[in-house]
Amino acid sequence: MSDRLNLAITCFPTFGGSGLVATEIGLAMAERGHRVHFIARDLPVRLHGMTRKVVFHEVTESDYPALSHSGTYPLALASKMIEVASYEHLDILHVHYAVPHATAAWMAREVLGDKAPRIVTTLHGTDTTLVGTDPTYLPITRFSILRSDAVTTPSAFLRRATWEGFGIPETFPIDVIPNFVDTERYWPTRDRAHLRQLFPGLEQDEPVLIHVSNFRPVKRIGDVVSVFAAVQGRRLCRLVMIGDGPERSPAERRVRELGLEDRVAFLGKQESFVEILAATDVFLLPSEQESFGLAALEALSCGIPVVASNIGGIPEQVEHGKTGYLAPVGDVEAMAGHVLELVREPERWRGFSRRARENVLERFQLGPAIDRYEALYRRLLAGK
Ligand code: GMT
Structure with a gap:
């Protein structure tokens, strides 16, 4: 050989x-x-x-x-x-x-x-x-x-x-x-210019949440919208949705019914979106099941804390209370509460962001x- x-x-x-x-x-x-x-x-x-x-x-x-x-x-x-x-x-x-x-x-x-x-x-x-x-x-x-x-x-x-x-x-x-994850490509850049192209009126300190998936039922896209709506009711924020699949249309319809269409950007499938990802504040992954959740790892590598469901392989990469927060599947209120803790407390966010990147460099x-x-x-x- x-x-x-x-x-x-x-x-x-x-x-x-x-x-x-x-x-x-x-x-x-x-x-x-x-x-x-x-x-x-x-x-x-x-x-x-x-x-x-x-x-x-x-x-x-x-x-x-x-x-x-x-x-x-x-x-x-x-x-x-x-x-x-x-x-x-x-x-x-x-x-x-x-x-x-x-x-x-x-x-x-x-x-x-x-x-x-x-x-x-x-x-x-x-x-x-x-x-x-x-x-x-x-x-x-x-x-x-x-x-x-x-x-x-x-x-x-x-x-x-x-x-x-x-x-x-x-x-x-x-x-x-x-x-x-390729930690050279998934890098904590935080250049908000990419987000301002998506949301022209974005305020300097306005948090941006993000979700990336294939929009299949297992991803619980409805929960992504519900978490966002609950956070948005208490602190103005935006949501970026990347990917496509059967749950996209229902989600877009719901966002319109809630009157939040100017605050949510559905970008569809994107080959490369790391600049956008790295500029956001919290990654949402409320899935029903996930053997690993690679999209969350890409976010952590960019120093973006993750709020996700406590299932499957997610706890093997997201450390609850350190690099993100985990909640039971479908517990939209708990997830919204965790997002608020992160976006209202910049010191806490910075600690999570730093540890997220360190943890990825150490283990993934x-x-x-x-x-x-x-x-x-x-x-x-x-x-x-
Ligand atoms: O459901 C998906 O996200 C797609 C699926 C796939 O075929 O890529 O993802 C599975 O494999 C990924 C790579 O190992 C894992 O990160 C995902 O967690 C896993 N999806 C599920 O377990 C539902």
Whole structure:
């Protein structure tokens, strides 16, 4: 085995933490001199403009009518994995999401036999807590997890949920490799000019809250609006909403009904929004479930305190009373109270902001996380 690894990564190319984590791993491995391939339906969001560093292989499905309606993506993906593994002599196939990616990887390995790469599966939560344990998919998700050569999760919460949700014995090893953030890119700049472009009448000391997600029901977008409305009733403030999904329209409607449309900016999907994020005051994440909550980590890295629900992997990154506040799911009043404590007390806010950044630098930097993935790949190839 040479020092230079031949690695392929499969992820969903859509907006979402799993695709971002997969892309960052691939780019960082390429920076370290490894040969990196991405096998996906489309170019992952943050890979745009970076493709000279890695090789992209597009998965295309047949447009034959009988096939195009029968969910052939896993088969097309497995075939592409076989092709890339054979031509490129892959060492490692790192898939993000058990269904259908680990399943496709297992199919590819069955076909490739001795020449198959080792399969690393990183679970991200939705595949385990929401979809995987649905009886429709449970047997195949469980099988795909168990057949992987190594499995990782971004939080201890998700490791436990995987063991318990699938009836997998705790002796089955799952490595917790926390998600990470590029702390050079997510930097505490606090340049309010970006916010004044969104809200021309913004006062100098007017707090700005922010939420970033895919606006699915699990994010409880209604609670984001309710927390904002409750804070706004006691202290004038603004809200920036970044992302899109099924809950966006209802949220926009509610904001209009409340007469708050001039105080809320819905920006939709944004490839890069770090300057805006870094200039805001509090990040809101009142989700029903979150295996990790990568968007909150990006905020903490910019020194923005987080007010979130006390569920899933969030307490593993947000320290209650130190870098943010956690409250029970749906407790809008408690969350609004916490936001008010932060925006009314600048000294408290500064302490939270400083500790948030320090904590990220200490525990969630990109380099050490990539070291852990690389060590895992090498351990598998050494047969340990
Ligand atoms: O629901 C989302 O936010 C999208 C989903 C994804 O596929 O990216 O996010 C999951 O993976 C992220 C990266 O590990 C985690 O930060 C999110 O917490 C997780 N979402 C859920 O568990 C609901």
